[in-house]
Amino acid sequence: MTEQPAPENPEGDEPIKQRKNGLYPTVSDELAASMKSGWADTELRDLRPIEQAGEAAARRAAISARFPGERLVIPAGNLKTRSNDTEYAFRASTEYVHLTGDQTEDAVLVLEPSGEGHTAAAYLMPRSNRENGEFWLDGMGELWVGRRHSLGEAEQLLGIPCLDVRTAADALKALDGPVRIVRGHDAGIEAALADRTDAGRDDELKTALGELRLVKDAFEIGELQKAVDSTVRGFEDVVKVLDKAEATSERYIEGTFFLRARVEGNDIGYGSICAAGPHATTLHWVRNDGAVRSGELLLLDAGVETHTLYTADVTRTLPVNGTYSELQRKIYDAVYESQEAGIAAVRPGAKYRDFHDASQRVLAEKLVEWGLLEGPVEHVLELGLQRRFTLHGTGHMLGLDVHDCATARTETYVGGVLEPGMVLTVEPGLYFQPDDLTVPAEYRGIGVRIEDDILVTEDGNRNMSAALPRASGEVEAWMARLKG
Numbered sequence: 001m002t003e004q005p006a007p008e009n010p011e012g013d014e015p016i017k018q019r020k021n022g023l024y025p026t027v028s029d030e031l032a033a034s035m036k037s038g039w040a041d042t043e044l045r046d047l048r049p050i051e052q053a054g055e056a057a058a059r060r061a062a063i064s065a066r067f068p069g070e071r072l073v074i075p076a077g078n079l080k081t082r083s084n085d086t087e088y089a090f091r092a093s094t095e096y097v098h099l100t101g102d103q104t105e106d107a108v109l110v111l112e113p114s115g116e117g118h119t120a121a122a123y124l125m126p127r128s129n130r131e132n133g134e135f136w137l138d139g140m141g142e143l144w145v146g147r148r149h150s151l152g153e154a155e156q157l158l159g160i161p162c163l164d165v166r167t168a169a170d171a172l173k174a175l176d177g178p179v180r181i182v183r184g185h186d187a188g189i190e191a192a193l194a195d196r197t198d199a200g201r202d203d204e205l206k207t208a209l210g211e212l213r214l215v216k217d218a219f220e221i222g223e224l225q226k227a228v229d230s231t232v233r234g235f236e237d238v239v240k241v242l243d244k245a246e247a248t249s250e251r252y253i254e255g256t257f258f259l260r261a262r263v264e265g266n267d268i269g270y271g272s273i274c275a276a277g278p279h280a281t282t283l284h285w286v287r288n289d290g291a292v293r294s295g296e297l298l299l300l301d302a303g304v305e306t307h308t309l310y311t312a313d314v315t316r317t318l319p320v321n322g323t324y325s326e327l328q329r330k331i332y333d334a335v336y337e338s339q340e341a342g343i344a345a346v347r348p349g350a351k352y353r354d355f356h357d358a359s360q361r362v363l364a365e366k367l368v369e370w371g372l373l374e375g376p377v378e379h380v381l382e383l384g385l386q387r388r389f390t391l392h393g394t395g396h397m398l399g400l401d402v403h404d405c406a407t408a409r410t411e412t413y414v415g416g417v418l419e420p421g422m423v424l425t426v427e428p429g430l431y432f433q434p435d436d437l438t439v440p441a442e443y444r445g446i447g448v449r450i451e452d453d454i455l456v457t458e459d460g461n462r463n464m465s466a467a468l469p470r471a472s473g474e475v476e477a478w479m480a481r482l483k484g
Helices: 029-036 053-066 094-100 151-158 165-174 187-192 199-212 218-240 242-247 250-264 277-281 326-344 354-369 377-383 472-483
Strands: 071-075 081-083 108-114 117-124 162-164 179-181 273-276 297-302 314-319 423-426 429-432 446-449 452-457 460-463
Touching: 053 094, 053 108, 053 117, 053 151, 053 199, 053 218, 071 094, 094 108, 094 199, 108 165, 117 151, 117 165, 151 162, 162 165, 165 187, 179 199, 218 242, 218 250, 218 297, 218 314, 218 423, 218 452, 218 472, 242 250, 250 273, 250 297, 273 277, 277 297, 277 429, 277 446, 297 446, 314 326, 314 446, 314 472, 326 354, 326 423, 326 429, 326 446, 326 452, 326 472, 354 377, 354 423
Parallel strands: 071 179, 117 162
Antiparallel strands: 071 108, 108 117, 273 297, 297 314, 423 452, 429 446, 452 460
16 A cells, blocks of 8 residues: 655645645645646536435435424544554445435535425535645545545435535534434534534434334345345355365455455445354354364354445354264254244234244243253243343344344334334354353353344245255255355
8 A cells, every 4th residue: 555645735726635644745836737637527427316316315205204394414424544544444324325325435414404394415525626636635535545426426326416525514503493413423513513412312313213224115125135145155155165264264264255245245244253163152253263173063144235235144053064963953953943933923013022032932942851941941931041042132123234223212123013124133043152061061162043134024024045044954965065
Protein backbone atom coordinates (compact mmCIF):
# COMPACT_ATOMS: atom_id res chain seq x y z
CA MET A 1 0.00 0.00 0.00
CA THR A 2 1.42 3.37 -0.98
CA GLU A 3 1.18 6.35 1.34
CA GLN A 4 -1.10 9.18 0.27
CA PRO A 5 0.47 12.60 -0.34
CA ALA A 6 -0.53 15.58 1.81
CA PRO A 7 0.44 18.99 0.40
CA GLU A 8 0.77 21.91 2.80
CA ASN A 9 -0.68 24.49 0.40
CA PRO A 10 -2.91 22.82 -2.17
CA GLU A 11 -3.98 25.04 -5.00
CA GLY A 12 -7.71 25.62 -5.36
CA ASP A 13 -10.70 27.46 -4.01
CA GLU A 14 -11.35 25.09 -1.11
CA PRO A 15 -8.91 23.51 1.35
CA ILE A 16 -8.56 19.75 1.15
CA LYS A 17 -8.19 17.27 3.95
CA GLN A 18 -4.55 16.52 4.72
CA ARG A 19 -2.86 13.32 5.73
CA LYS A 20 -0.02 13.59 8.19
CA ASN A 21 3.37 12.11 7.35
CA GLY A 22 2.71 12.59 3.63
CA LEU A 23 5.46 11.91 1.16
CA TYR A 24 4.90 15.12 -0.80
CA PRO A 25 4.55 18.18 1.45
CA THR A 26 4.36 20.51 -1.57
CA VAL A 27 3.60 20.24 -5.27
CA SER A 28 4.80 22.49 -8.06
CA ASP A 29 2.45 24.96 -9.72
CA GLU A 30 3.13 23.21 -13.00
CA LEU A 31 2.10 19.80 -11.68
CA ALA A 32 -0.99 21.25 -10.01
CA ALA A 33 -1.99 22.91 -13.28
CA SER A 34 -1.38 19.71 -15.22
CA MET A 35 -3.58 17.66 -12.90
CA LYS A 36 -6.52 20.01 -13.43
CA SER A 37 -6.99 19.31 -17.12
CA GLY A 38 -7.02 16.59 -19.71
CA TRP A 39 -9.66 14.40 -18.08
CA ALA A 40 -12.57 12.84 -19.98
CA ASP A 41 -16.20 13.39 -19.00
CA THR A 42 -17.15 10.20 -17.17
CA GLU A 43 -20.63 11.18 -15.99
CA LEU A 44 -22.99 8.20 -16.27
CA ARG A 45 -26.35 9.01 -17.79
CA ASP A 46 -29.66 7.17 -18.16
CA LEU A 47 -28.98 4.91 -15.19
CA ARG A 48 -31.68 2.50 -14.07
CA PRO A 49 -32.86 2.63 -10.44
CA ILE A 50 -31.40 -0.01 -8.15
CA GLU A 51 -33.47 -3.18 -7.94
CA GLN A 52 -34.87 -2.41 -4.50
CA ALA A 53 -35.67 1.28 -5.10
CA GLY A 54 -39.42 0.62 -4.96
CA GLU A 55 -39.19 -1.47 -1.81
CA ALA A 56 -36.97 1.14 -0.14
CA ALA A 57 -39.57 3.81 -0.92
CA ALA A 58 -42.29 1.66 0.65
CA ARG A 59 -40.16 1.18 3.78
CA ARG A 60 -39.61 4.95 4.04
CA ALA A 61 -43.36 5.47 3.71
CA ALA A 62 -43.97 3.01 6.54
CA ILE A 63 -41.57 4.73 8.94
CA SER A 64 -42.94 8.12 7.83
CA ALA A 65 -46.42 7.06 8.91
CA ARG A 66 -45.03 6.03 12.30
CA PHE A 67 -43.57 9.51 13.03
CA PRO A 68 -45.75 12.17 11.34
CA GLY A 69 -44.51 15.74 11.53
CA GLU A 70 -41.05 14.79 12.84
CA ARG A 71 -37.73 15.07 11.04
CA LEU A 72 -35.97 11.70 10.89
CA VAL A 73 -32.20 11.45 10.42
CA ILE A 74 -30.62 8.10 9.57
CA PRO A 75 -26.81 8.14 9.06
CA ALA A 76 -24.88 5.46 7.20
CA GLY A 77 -21.83 5.82 9.44
CA ASN A 78 -18.18 6.68 8.93
CA LEU A 79 -14.97 4.81 8.29
CA LYS A 80 -13.29 3.48 11.42
CA THR A 81 -9.53 3.41 11.89
CA ARG A 82 -7.97 -0.03 12.06
CA SER A 83 -4.41 1.12 12.64
CA ASN A 84 -2.70 4.46 12.08
CA ASP A 85 -3.94 5.57 8.63
CA THR A 86 -5.69 2.40 7.49
CA GLU A 87 -9.40 1.78 7.94
CA TYR A 88 -11.64 -1.20 8.42
CA ALA A 89 -13.74 -2.14 5.40
CA PHE A 90 -16.85 0.03 5.58
CA ARG A 91 -20.26 -1.45 6.24
CA ALA A 92 -23.16 1.01 6.18
CA SER A 93 -25.64 0.98 9.04
CA THR A 94 -28.46 -1.49 8.66
CA GLU A 95 -31.12 1.18 9.14
CA TYR A 96 -29.68 3.36 6.37
CA VAL A 97 -29.29 0.45 3.93
CA HIS A 98 -32.82 -0.78 4.58
CA LEU A 99 -34.36 2.62 3.79
CA THR A 100 -32.20 3.50 0.76
CA GLY A 101 -30.42 0.48 -0.69
CA ASP A 102 -27.28 2.64 -0.68
CA GLN A 103 -24.03 1.60 1.03
CA THR A 104 -22.03 4.86 0.93
CA GLU A 105 -19.88 5.91 3.89
CA ASP A 106 -20.59 9.28 5.55
CA ALA A 107 -24.04 9.39 3.95
CA VAL A 108 -27.14 10.63 5.78
CA LEU A 109 -30.79 10.03 4.94
CA VAL A 110 -33.13 12.83 6.04
CA LEU A 111 -36.90 12.42 6.04
CA GLU A 112 -38.33 15.92 6.13
CA PRO A 113 -41.97 16.42 7.24
CA SER A 114 -44.13 17.44 4.31
CA GLY A 115 -47.90 17.52 4.39
CA GLU A 116 -49.15 14.26 5.82
CA GLY A 117 -45.86 12.47 5.18
CA HIS A 118 -42.20 13.14 4.51
CA THR A 119 -39.93 13.93 1.60
CA ALA A 120 -36.64 12.07 1.49
CA ALA A 121 -33.18 13.31 0.62
CA ALA A 122 -29.82 11.57 0.80
CA TYR A 123 -26.74 13.57 1.71
CA LEU A 124 -23.75 11.97 -0.01
CA MET A 125 -20.16 12.75 -0.91
CA PRO A 126 -20.06 14.15 -4.45
CA ARG A 127 -17.35 13.39 -6.99
CA SER A 128 -13.89 14.59 -6.01
CA ASN A 129 -13.07 18.20 -6.95
CA ARG A 130 -10.44 18.33 -9.69
CA GLU A 131 -10.00 22.09 -9.57
CA ASN A 132 -8.51 22.16 -6.08
CA GLY A 133 -6.68 18.86 -6.41
CA GLU A 134 -8.93 17.02 -4.00
CA PHE A 135 -9.25 13.98 -6.24
CA TRP A 136 -5.52 13.22 -6.18
CA LEU A 137 -4.12 15.05 -3.14
CA ASP A 138 -6.74 14.10 -0.57
CA GLY A 139 -6.16 10.69 0.97
CA MET A 140 -9.85 9.93 0.39
CA GLY A 141 -9.85 11.37 -3.11
CA GLU A 142 -11.08 9.23 -5.97
CA LEU A 143 -7.58 8.68 -7.37
CA TRP A 144 -6.77 6.86 -4.12
CA VAL A 145 -9.98 5.07 -3.20
CA GLY A 146 -11.87 4.81 -6.49
CA ARG A 147 -14.65 6.57 -8.31
CA ARG A 148 -17.92 7.27 -6.55
CA HIS A 149 -21.22 8.25 -8.06
CA SER A 150 -21.97 11.87 -8.71
CA LEU A 151 -24.99 13.32 -6.96
CA GLY A 152 -26.90 13.23 -10.24
CA GLU A 153 -26.05 9.59 -10.77
CA ALA A 154 -27.05 8.75 -7.22
CA GLU A 155 -30.42 10.44 -7.71
CA GLN A 156 -31.10 8.19 -10.71
CA LEU A 157 -30.08 5.08 -8.78
CA LEU A 158 -31.85 5.78 -5.48
CA GLY A 159 -34.87 7.68 -6.76
CA ILE A 160 -34.53 10.52 -4.24
CA PRO A 161 -32.83 13.95 -4.28
CA CYS A 162 -29.14 13.79 -3.35
CA LEU A 163 -27.19 16.65 -1.76
CA ASP A 164 -23.60 17.28 -0.69
CA VAL A 165 -23.11 15.64 2.71
CA ARG A 166 -20.58 18.32 3.66
CA THR A 167 -23.54 20.69 3.98
CA ALA A 168 -25.68 18.31 6.04
CA ALA A 169 -24.68 19.40 9.56
CA ASP A 170 -25.26 23.09 8.88
CA ALA A 171 -28.49 22.40 7.00
CA LEU A 172 -29.87 20.35 9.89
CA LYS A 173 -28.83 22.96 12.44
CA ALA A 174 -30.76 25.62 10.55
CA LEU A 175 -34.06 23.71 10.56
CA ASP A 176 -36.67 23.97 13.31
CA GLY A 177 -39.08 21.39 14.61
CA PRO A 178 -38.89 17.98 16.30
CA VAL A 179 -36.13 15.65 15.16
CA ARG A 180 -35.06 12.07 15.84
CA ILE A 181 -31.75 10.48 14.86
CA VAL A 182 -30.42 6.93 14.78
CA ARG A 183 -27.50 7.22 17.18
CA GLY A 184 -24.12 5.53 17.20
CA HIS A 185 -23.14 5.95 13.56
CA ASP A 186 -22.11 9.57 12.91
CA ALA A 187 -20.77 11.65 15.79
CA GLY A 188 -20.64 14.82 13.70
CA ILE A 189 -24.30 14.73 12.74
CA GLU A 190 -25.26 13.81 16.29
CA ALA A 191 -23.29 16.79 17.61
CA ALA A 192 -25.06 19.12 15.18
CA LEU A 193 -28.42 18.00 16.61
CA ALA A 194 -27.33 17.53 20.23
CA ASP A 195 -29.47 20.34 21.65
CA ARG A 196 -32.61 19.15 19.84
CA THR A 197 -32.64 15.39 20.36
CA ASP A 198 -33.49 13.15 23.26
CA ALA A 199 -32.01 9.69 23.83
CA GLY A 200 -35.37 8.15 24.70
CA ARG A 201 -37.11 9.49 21.62
CA ASP A 202 -34.19 8.45 19.45
CA ASP A 203 -34.39 4.94 20.85
CA GLU A 204 -38.05 4.85 19.82
CA LEU A 205 -36.99 5.53 16.24
CA LYS A 206 -34.40 2.74 16.29
CA THR A 207 -36.94 0.37 17.82
CA ALA A 208 -39.46 1.19 15.10
CA LEU A 209 -36.84 0.63 12.40
CA GLY A 210 -36.02 -2.75 13.92
CA GLU A 211 -39.67 -3.76 13.93
CA LEU A 212 -40.02 -2.59 10.34
CA ARG A 213 -37.62 -5.38 9.35
CA LEU A 214 -39.52 -8.19 11.10
CA VAL A 215 -41.50 -9.08 7.96
CA LYS A 216 -39.39 -9.26 4.82
CA ASP A 217 -40.62 -8.07 1.43
CA ALA A 218 -40.18 -10.08 -1.77
CA PHE A 219 -36.85 -8.44 -2.61
CA GLU A 220 -35.42 -9.28 0.81
CA ILE A 221 -36.56 -12.90 0.64
CA GLY A 222 -34.91 -13.21 -2.77
CA GLU A 223 -31.65 -11.78 -1.45
CA LEU A 224 -31.70 -14.07 1.57
CA GLN A 225 -32.17 -17.06 -0.72
CA LYS A 226 -29.16 -15.92 -2.76
CA ALA A 227 -27.15 -15.71 0.45
CA VAL A 228 -28.23 -19.19 1.48
CA ASP A 229 -27.50 -20.69 -1.93
CA SER A 230 -23.97 -19.27 -1.90
CA THR A 231 -23.53 -20.52 1.65
CA VAL A 232 -24.48 -24.04 0.56
CA ARG A 233 -21.76 -23.90 -2.08
CA GLY A 234 -19.33 -22.62 0.55
CA PHE A 235 -20.04 -25.64 2.75
CA GLU A 236 -19.44 -27.91 -0.22
CA ASP A 237 -16.11 -26.16 -0.82
CA VAL A 238 -15.08 -26.88 2.77
CA VAL A 239 -15.90 -30.60 2.60
CA LYS A 240 -13.75 -30.93 -0.53
CA VAL A 241 -10.66 -29.57 1.27
CA LEU A 242 -10.95 -31.22 4.68
CA ASP A 243 -7.77 -33.16 3.99
CA LYS A 244 -5.90 -29.88 3.52
CA ALA A 245 -7.45 -28.52 6.71
CA GLU A 246 -6.16 -31.58 8.57
CA ALA A 247 -2.69 -30.77 7.31
CA THR A 248 -2.95 -27.14 8.44
CA SER A 249 -5.66 -25.87 10.81
CA GLU A 250 -9.17 -24.48 11.12
CA ARG A 251 -7.84 -21.42 9.26
CA TYR A 252 -7.93 -23.41 6.02
CA ILE A 253 -11.65 -23.94 6.50
CA GLU A 254 -12.17 -20.28 7.33
CA GLY A 255 -10.25 -19.15 4.25
CA THR A 256 -12.02 -21.59 1.96
CA PHE A 257 -15.46 -20.37 2.97
CA PHE A 258 -14.33 -16.74 2.83
CA LEU A 259 -13.26 -17.20 -0.79
CA ARG A 260 -16.79 -18.25 -1.74
CA ALA A 261 -18.26 -15.30 0.18
CA ARG A 262 -16.03 -12.79 -1.58
CA VAL A 263 -16.45 -14.29 -5.04
CA GLU A 264 -20.25 -14.55 -4.93
CA GLY A 265 -21.15 -11.87 -2.40
CA ASN A 266 -19.89 -8.88 -0.50
CA ASP A 267 -18.33 -10.64 2.48
CA ILE A 268 -19.10 -13.09 5.23
CA GLY A 269 -22.13 -12.00 7.24
CA TYR A 270 -20.34 -12.58 10.55
CA GLY A 271 -17.14 -14.14 11.80
CA SER A 272 -17.11 -17.75 10.61
CA ILE A 273 -17.10 -20.36 13.37
CA CYS A 274 -14.83 -23.18 12.17
CA ALA A 275 -14.74 -25.20 15.37
CA ALA A 276 -13.05 -28.59 15.25
CA GLY A 277 -12.95 -31.08 18.08
CA PRO A 278 -13.51 -29.59 21.54
CA HIS A 279 -13.65 -26.07 20.09
CA ALA A 280 -17.19 -26.95 18.99
CA THR A 281 -18.31 -26.55 22.60
CA THR A 282 -17.39 -22.83 22.50
CA LEU A 283 -20.41 -21.09 21.03
CA HIS A 284 -18.58 -18.30 19.25
CA TRP A 285 -15.25 -19.87 18.44
CA VAL A 286 -13.85 -17.47 15.83
CA ARG A 287 -10.12 -17.78 16.53
CA ASN A 288 -10.09 -20.70 14.12
CA ASP A 289 -6.49 -21.58 14.90
CA GLY A 290 -6.92 -25.14 16.16
CA ALA A 291 -6.13 -28.54 14.73
CA VAL A 292 -8.54 -30.47 12.50
CA ARG A 293 -8.32 -34.19 13.32
CA SER A 294 -9.80 -37.30 11.76
CA GLY A 295 -12.27 -38.93 14.12
CA GLU A 296 -13.44 -35.59 15.56
CA LEU A 297 -16.31 -33.32 14.55
CA LEU A 298 -16.20 -30.00 12.74
CA LEU A 299 -18.90 -27.48 13.70
CA LEU A 300 -19.08 -25.00 10.84
CA ASP A 301 -21.34 -21.97 11.42
CA ALA A 302 -21.02 -19.55 8.52
CA GLY A 303 -22.99 -17.34 6.16
CA VAL A 304 -22.40 -15.46 2.93
CA GLU A 305 -23.47 -11.81 2.83
CA THR A 306 -24.85 -10.72 -0.55
CA HIS A 307 -23.83 -7.57 -2.38
CA THR A 308 -26.97 -5.97 -0.92
CA LEU A 309 -25.81 -6.99 2.62
CA TYR A 310 -28.37 -9.70 3.40
CA THR A 311 -26.78 -12.64 5.19
CA ALA A 312 -27.37 -16.34 5.57
CA ASP A 313 -26.66 -18.16 8.85
CA VAL A 314 -26.22 -21.92 8.55
CA THR A 315 -24.55 -24.55 10.73
CA ARG A 316 -23.61 -28.14 10.09
CA THR A 317 -21.62 -30.46 12.36
CA LEU A 318 -19.58 -32.79 10.17
CA PRO A 319 -17.41 -35.84 10.90
CA VAL A 320 -13.95 -34.85 9.68
CA ASN A 321 -13.29 -38.35 8.33
CA GLY A 322 -16.77 -38.58 6.79
CA THR A 323 -18.33 -41.02 9.28
CA TYR A 324 -19.87 -40.36 12.70
CA SER A 325 -18.79 -42.56 15.58
CA GLU A 326 -21.55 -44.32 17.51
CA LEU A 327 -21.63 -41.67 20.26
CA GLN A 328 -21.28 -38.77 17.82
CA ARG A 329 -24.21 -40.12 15.83
CA LYS A 330 -26.34 -40.53 18.97
CA ILE A 331 -25.77 -36.92 19.97
CA TYR A 332 -26.13 -35.63 16.41
CA ASP A 333 -29.39 -37.52 15.84
CA ALA A 334 -30.79 -36.08 19.08
CA VAL A 335 -30.04 -32.54 17.90
CA TYR A 336 -31.54 -33.38 14.49
CA GLU A 337 -34.72 -34.67 16.13
CA SER A 338 -34.84 -31.50 18.21
CA GLN A 339 -34.45 -29.34 15.13
CA GLU A 340 -37.17 -31.25 13.31
CA ALA A 341 -39.54 -30.50 16.19
CA GLY A 342 -38.54 -26.84 16.15
CA ILE A 343 -39.00 -26.42 12.40
CA ALA A 344 -42.41 -28.12 12.58
CA ALA A 345 -43.50 -25.47 15.09
CA VAL A 346 -42.72 -22.60 12.69
CA ARG A 347 -45.97 -21.47 11.08
CA PRO A 348 -48.09 -18.29 10.86
CA GLY A 349 -50.03 -17.60 14.02
CA ALA A 350 -47.70 -19.62 16.22
CA LYS A 351 -45.98 -17.89 19.10
CA TYR A 352 -42.38 -17.01 18.37
CA ARG A 353 -41.25 -19.00 21.43
CA ASP A 354 -43.01 -22.19 20.28
CA PHE A 355 -40.15 -23.47 18.13
CA HIS A 356 -37.67 -22.92 20.96
CA ASP A 357 -39.88 -24.74 23.45
CA ALA A 358 -40.43 -27.65 21.06
CA SER A 359 -36.70 -28.07 20.43
CA GLN A 360 -35.75 -27.75 24.08
CA ARG A 361 -38.28 -30.39 25.11
CA VAL A 362 -36.71 -32.97 22.80
CA LEU A 363 -33.22 -32.22 24.11
CA ALA A 364 -34.38 -32.38 27.72
CA GLU A 365 -35.98 -35.77 27.04
CA LYS A 366 -32.73 -37.08 25.54
CA LEU A 367 -30.63 -35.82 28.44
CA VAL A 368 -32.95 -37.54 30.91
CA GLU A 369 -33.03 -40.72 28.81
CA TRP A 370 -29.21 -40.82 28.76
CA GLY A 371 -29.02 -40.36 32.52
CA LEU A 372 -27.25 -37.01 32.29
CA LEU A 373 -30.13 -35.21 34.02
CA GLU A 374 -32.56 -36.53 36.59
CA GLY A 375 -36.20 -36.40 35.50
CA PRO A 376 -39.03 -35.99 35.18
CA VAL A 377 -38.67 -33.92 31.99
CA GLU A 378 -41.23 -31.32 33.14
CA HIS A 379 -39.12 -30.68 36.23
CA VAL A 380 -35.99 -30.27 34.07
CA LEU A 381 -37.74 -27.78 31.77
CA GLU A 382 -39.31 -25.86 34.62
CA LEU A 383 -35.90 -25.24 36.20
CA GLY A 384 -34.07 -24.93 32.88
CA LEU A 385 -31.59 -27.64 33.90
CA GLN A 386 -31.05 -28.69 30.27
CA ARG A 387 -29.40 -25.36 29.60
CA ARG A 388 -26.14 -26.62 31.09
CA PHE A 389 -25.83 -28.53 27.81
CA THR A 390 -28.08 -26.60 25.37
CA LEU A 391 -26.73 -23.18 26.37
CA HIS A 392 -28.49 -20.83 23.94
CA GLY A 393 -31.82 -19.89 22.44
CA THR A 394 -32.96 -21.95 19.49
CA GLY A 395 -33.01 -19.20 16.90
CA HIS A 396 -33.32 -15.56 15.92
CA MET A 397 -34.57 -13.32 13.14
CA LEU A 398 -32.38 -13.05 10.05
CA GLY A 399 -31.91 -10.31 7.45
CA LEU A 400 -29.52 -7.42 6.96
CA ASP A 401 -28.12 -8.30 10.38
CA VAL A 402 -27.35 -11.89 11.29
CA HIS A 403 -29.26 -11.23 14.52
CA ASP A 404 -31.80 -9.01 12.81
CA CYS A 405 -34.43 -6.80 14.45
CA ALA A 406 -32.50 -6.82 17.74
CA THR A 407 -33.90 -3.40 18.73
CA ALA A 408 -37.53 -4.50 18.35
CA ARG A 409 -39.67 -4.57 21.48
CA THR A 410 -39.92 -7.88 23.33
CA GLU A 411 -43.68 -7.99 22.80
CA THR A 412 -43.31 -7.73 19.01
CA TYR A 413 -40.34 -10.09 18.69
CA VAL A 414 -39.73 -12.93 21.15
CA GLY A 415 -43.12 -12.30 22.76
CA GLY A 416 -44.86 -11.94 19.43
CA VAL A 417 -46.54 -14.13 16.83
CA LEU A 418 -45.02 -15.44 13.61
CA GLU A 419 -46.24 -13.93 10.33
CA PRO A 420 -45.69 -14.85 6.68
CA GLY A 421 -42.51 -13.18 5.43
CA MET A 422 -40.55 -13.56 8.64
CA VAL A 423 -37.21 -15.33 8.26
CA LEU A 424 -35.60 -16.95 11.27
CA THR A 425 -33.05 -19.58 12.20
CA VAL A 426 -33.76 -22.83 13.98
CA GLU A 427 -30.51 -23.98 15.57
CA PRO A 428 -30.61 -26.30 18.57
CA GLY A 429 -27.39 -27.72 19.95
CA LEU A 430 -25.82 -29.93 22.60
CA TYR A 431 -22.44 -29.06 24.07
CA PHE A 432 -20.47 -31.17 26.50
CA GLN A 433 -17.57 -29.11 27.80
CA PRO A 434 -14.12 -30.75 27.94
CA ASP A 435 -13.92 -30.14 31.69
CA ASP A 436 -17.50 -31.11 32.64
CA LEU A 437 -17.18 -33.83 35.26
CA THR A 438 -20.96 -34.36 35.43
CA VAL A 439 -20.94 -36.31 32.15
CA PRO A 440 -19.09 -39.49 31.18
CA ALA A 441 -15.60 -38.88 29.81
CA GLU A 442 -16.53 -40.00 26.30
CA TYR A 443 -19.06 -37.14 26.00
CA ARG A 444 -16.59 -34.43 26.94
CA GLY A 445 -15.44 -32.18 24.14
CA ILE A 446 -18.32 -33.03 21.79
CA GLY A 447 -20.40 -30.14 20.48
CA VAL A 448 -23.18 -30.43 17.89
CA ARG A 449 -25.36 -27.73 16.35
CA ILE A 450 -27.59 -27.87 13.28
CA GLU A 451 -28.95 -24.60 11.93
CA ASP A 452 -31.20 -23.74 9.02
CA ASP A 453 -32.82 -20.57 7.73
CA ILE A 454 -36.60 -20.84 7.75
CA LEU A 455 -39.12 -18.64 5.92
CA VAL A 456 -42.60 -18.40 7.42
CA THR A 457 -45.07 -18.94 4.58
CA GLU A 458 -48.84 -18.54 4.32
CA ASP A 459 -49.40 -22.22 5.07
CA GLY A 460 -46.37 -23.17 7.16
CA ASN A 461 -42.69 -22.73 6.44
CA ARG A 462 -39.97 -23.28 3.86
CA ASN A 463 -36.46 -24.38 4.72
CA MET A 464 -34.35 -22.02 2.62
CA SER A 465 -31.20 -24.06 3.30
CA ALA A 466 -32.73 -27.48 2.60
CA ALA A 467 -30.13 -28.11 -0.13
CA LEU A 468 -27.64 -28.95 2.63
CA PRO A 469 -28.27 -32.46 4.02
CA ARG A 470 -29.20 -32.63 7.71
CA ALA A 471 -29.89 -36.23 8.71
CA SER A 472 -26.70 -38.05 9.77
CA GLY A 473 -26.84 -40.70 7.05
CA GLU A 474 -27.51 -38.09 4.38
CA VAL A 475 -24.59 -36.00 5.64
CA GLU A 476 -22.24 -38.97 5.36
CA ALA A 477 -23.42 -39.80 1.83
CA TRP A 478 -23.11 -36.14 0.77
CA MET A 479 -19.58 -35.91 2.14
CA ALA A 480 -18.61 -39.16 0.39
CA ARG A 481 -19.84 -37.81 -2.96
CA LEU A 482 -17.96 -34.52 -2.54
CA LYS A 483 -14.74 -36.20 -1.49
CA GLY A 484 -15.01 -38.35 -4.59
